[in-house]
Amino acid sequence: MHAANSPETPNHMHGLARLGMVIAVLAIGFVVSGALLTEIVFSYPGLGLLLVNAVADNDYALLQGIFLLITFAVLLANLIADFVYVFLDPRIRQEA
Numbered sequence: 001m002h003a004a005n006s007p008e009t010p011n012h013m014h015g016l017a018r019l020g021m022v023i024a025v026l027a028i029g030f031v032v033s034g035a036l037l038t039e040i041v042f043s044y045p046g047l048g049l050l051l052v053n054a055v056a057d058n059d060y061a062l063l064q065g066i067f068l069l070i071t072f073a074v075l076l077a078n079l080i081a082d083f084v085y086v087f088l089d090p091r092i093r094q095e096a
Helices: 012-042 047-056 060-088
Strands: none
Touching: 012 047, 047 060
16 A cells, blocks of 8 residues: 555556657657548648659669658657656656
8 A cells, every 4th residue: 555645656647648658659650651641632742642653663762761761750759759758757767
């Protein structure tokens, strides 16, 4: 049994914050796929349409560049999520 204000008392807000960040980071992959649909519907030239055209033209160098850009975007989002998580959950902070 934990005291009400004890540092050992479970705080479910930290778990919810972590879950929210994980969902936001994973959503980046869906943004890319959703961008393709939006670009097709509204005839808006963008990265998704460029990706489809590169596949149709067997342009492997362009495909590698697009995938590299998407990979860096996901890595950057994960890095930002890790930094934000330190501020949201004080339990993981380490004193130097």
